[in-house]
Amino acid sequence: DAGITQSPRYKITETGRQVTLMCHQTWSHSYMFWYRQDLGHGLRLIYYSAAADITDKGEVPDGYVVSRSKTENFPLTLESATRSQTSVYFCASRPHGTRPSTDTQYFGPGTRLTVL
Amino acid sequence: AQTVTQSQPEMSVQEAETVTLSCTYDTSENNYYLFWYKQPPSRQMILVIRQEAYKQQNATENRFSVNFQKAAKSFSLKISDSQLGDTAMYFCAFTDNSGGSNYKLTFGKGTLLTVNP
Numbered sequence: 255d256a257g258i259t260q261s262p263r264y265k266i267t268e269t270g271r272q273v274t275l276m277c278h279q280t281w282s283h284s285y286m287f288w289y290r291q292d293l294g295h296g297l298r299l300i301y302y303s304a305a306a307d308i309t310d311k312g313e314v315p316d317g318y319v320v321s322r323s324k325t326e327n328f329p330l331t332l333e334s335a336t337r338s339q340t341s342v343y344f345c346a347s348r349p350h351g352t353r354p355s356t357d358t359q360y361f362g363p364g365t366r367l368t369v370l
Numbered sequence: 371a372q373t374v375t376q377s378q379p380e381m382s383v384q385e386a387e388t389v390t391l392s393c394t395y396d397t398s399e400n401n402y403y404l405f406w407y408k409q410p411p412s413r414q415m416i417l418v419i420r421q422e423a424y425k426q427q428n429a430t431e432n433r434f435s436v437n438f439q440k441a442a443k444s445f446s447l448k449i450s451d452s453q454l455g456d457t458a459m460y461f462c463a464f465t466d467n468s469g470g471s472n473y474k475l476t477f478g479k480g481t482l483l484t485v486n487p
Contacts, residue, residue, distance in 0.1 A: 285473055287474070287475070289475075289477075294479060295479060296374075296376075296461060296477040296478055296479040296480050297461065297475070297477040298477070299474055299475070299476075302474060312474065342413065344415060346415075346475075348473055358405075358417055358420065359465075359473070359475055361407075361414070361415035363413065363414055364413045364414070364415075366413075
């Protein structure tokens with residue numbers, strides 16, 4: 255039983271380095287999302303994708319880049335990491351549609367990123 | 371833009387008692403979904419309950435139920451017979467139920483619930 259996975263689960267990096275967080279789902283869901291979770295802010299949307307090769311900015315996209323060449327993968331790259339990007343990052347996916355069976359986002363286990 | 375407000379940063383309850391977590395939201399949309407997610411110390415986001423805005427009947431899932439007041443834009447979560455395993459951060463979330471919104475979730479800041487033995 256696969257589902258949605260994220261790697262790495264923990265990452266420590268230094269300011270200025272490039273970091274890529276991976277997200278993989280096995281359901282062939284159309285939609286994928288990246289959120290960051292910070293104390294006092296809840297979860298905020300960074301980027302999302304409606305399908306392969308279709309991506310768009312969310313609420314807090316600055317400093318991040320995404321790509322989606324395959325439906326099942328949605329990597330998030332921090333091109334030059336900053337301390338303010340220290341956070342817990344969640345990937346999520348959901349199918350297209352508005353039926354009750356398709357209305358839920360499913361979350362990965364999260365990646366805790368620390369930028370020193 | 372939609373906003374979701376959880377006015378209770380922290381709450382506590384005794385085991386076996388009932389507790390209600392508050393959530394209000396703001397939207398101009400008429401067709402939407404509301405959710406409560408639970409995040410235990412493991413950090414995993416777990417869906418607790420969902421409510422479709424066009425349904426007047428409040429959703430229930432075992433010990434969890436909601437009080438959905440559409441006109442007041444209120445969506446509270448009631449946990450009955452609280453258990454130690456209910457200790458977690460609880461997030462209220464909103465999504466516009468149209469393809470044009472791309473199903474993005476807007477979250478509240480969360481309520482940390484502690485169940486005491």
